[in-house]
Amino acid sequence: MPGLISFMLTRFVAGAGLGCISGFLIWNNGFVGxxxxxxxxxxxxxxxxxxxxxxxxxxxxxxxxxxxxxT
Structure with a gap:
């Protein structure tokens, strides 16, 4: 896989994973009733x-x- 595509995929997936965790935590802590x-x-x-x-x-x-x- 070319370097730029690999760089973009890994960075996007890392950020999306952090966003998923944040979204679940905010939802489950009663932010939205x-x-x-x-x-x-x-x-x-x-x-x-x-x-x-x-x-x-x-x-x-x-x-x-x-x-x-x-780089």
Whole structure:
């Protein structure tokens, strides 16, 4: 695999993993209260919330790594 693609994939996956962990922790600590919603709506909302954090942090980590790379 070419070096740039490998660099981009590893940095994006690392940031997305950190975002997933953050999203799950924020969701499970009661940041969002959805006690009246059905179970299907709850899981869809949780998935979208975690995806929001994962994609945002993944792209942010990748952009920062590309900006600071000196090689």
């Amino acid at each position: 959805m006690s009246a919603a059905s179970s299907t709506d709850y899981y869809i909302a949780q998935g979208l919330f975690v995806y929001l954090f994962a994609s945002t942090m993944g792209v942010g980590y990748l952009a920062t790594a590309l900006m600071l790379d000196d």
